[in-house]
Amino acid sequence: MSAQQDALLAHLPADAPELALAGQPDTTPDVVDGMAYAKLYGEPLFKLPTDLYIPPDALEVFLEAFQGPLDLLLYLIRKQNFNILDIPMAQVTRQYLDYVDQIRVRNLELAAEYLLMAAMLIEIKSRMLLPVKKADTGEEAEDPRAELVRRLLEYEQMKVAAQELDALPQLGRDYVRAQIYIEQNVVTRWPEVSMSELQAVWADILKRAKLTAHHTISREELSVREHMTGILRRLQSARFVEFADLFDPSRGVPVVIVNFIALLELAKETLIEITQAEAFAPIYVRLAYSPT
Template sequence: MASGKVGRGAIDALVSPPTDSTPDTVDSVALARLYGEPLFSLPQDLYIPPDALEVFLEAFEGPLDLLLYLIRKQNFNVLDIPMADVTRQYLSYVEQIRRHNLELAGEYLLMAALLLEIKSRMLLPVRKSDTGEEVEDPRAELVRRLLEYEQMKLAARKLDELPQLGRDFQRSRAFANLKVETLLPEVRPEDLRDAWREIMRRARLNARHHITREQLSVREHMTLILRRLADVRFMEFTELFMERVGQGDAVAVIVVHFLAMLELARESLLDITQAEPYAPIYVRLSYLRAAA
């Protein structure tokens, strides 16, 4: 980092400028404390060694940054810059760095030339333009650039204060090892009712009228259903009743056969499944599924 030592003349200009803009007290607050005692004004015999102040121009982001620092440091009004004081202090800073690093001081010298030009123009008599309008203040363009730079600097500072990835927080990562199992849709009572209505419709079409007295046993039909499903893995719901319908059994027999199927399902000996909504309904033995 390039550095230079400010001369005694520059120190005097900073400590005792022609126009002292530093108040002795600010709302009765001391400027400093010396051995625990409040200090409300700078002592007249204050001694500052010549090498007490070092300038590091690399700490500034450019000529405008250094110029704005000098103005804000002494609480000057940026709209009414005392060009003589600011130019003198600015040149003392640049002179020190020019002796050590001419390449770094190049862009600062350009701003120094601009300050000298503005100071010279302010010394000339003010003349009105040909149109009768007042001539613009020579400092106007510099003030505009300083205000714009200060706005950008404050905006950059606010952006830098925002949380940043890698500086203020780290991105968290999580991996989910999920095992998805396909669940078959449940058979709704409405689906079973519709299937049963279709069986009853077919039973009526193939009904044969026999006047007989027949003893119907739900247990017997449960045994018949278990025997019939023992040799197959799945059987369509309608196929379970088609043999009875084909033989011309009475509706009462088919009803008992249906009740036997429901009883087996209630006792968890029979499963009623469906691959998807409105698909055919299948029946199978529960213990065959457990064995598989």
């Protein structure tokens, strides 16, 4: 379908049928099965209008496929397999100016940037027509195309890098971030504890409790007079009592000491006698002998 037909269909609703090709007779019926074949602004259309006006600009298609003058130059060079280090300036400049002439007619603001590059190409072409002069140092002068080649190579590197970056997966374009909903009211599951672990912990607690326990000394009141009376009562029922039998170690050291003091008091008051048959023989205690 030609551009003229596209422009014609643009003035009709989306449900209108395709028009006849340009230069061919219109075979579209005025009425299809007794019904209109199109609607224009809600009204049925039974026949194509004869006074349909199509602006000249509607039949022209312009694609701005280049990102700037360097992009256009690089396209012209790569399309024709030119050596970028040895650019044929005449051919490239001619093709470049043809493109600039097309965009200058329709978009002067867009053509301004391209015109600047066109002036640079014409300058390079003019400098190449002049005789080559050597520099003051005796070396050959730099190629007028050197600066343009450097800019083209840098632009090509940046363009390739941009294409590689664009090929990487991008969020929202190539993939979406997965999102899940986590229920907050989750029952906490505590780890299970075995009986052996509880026993080990309890034994450790008891061990630390013993190490930090305080020794409390309680005060106990003991009467020497009561122990003296108890010794005299015991000696009255026996004639001789061995010295060691008068003490009860199970009652504790304090009681044994008080009992020994009571025994010494009774001996001091001559109420008892402490006797021994011979050296290293057992010691006996008895009541003191008093003559009648």
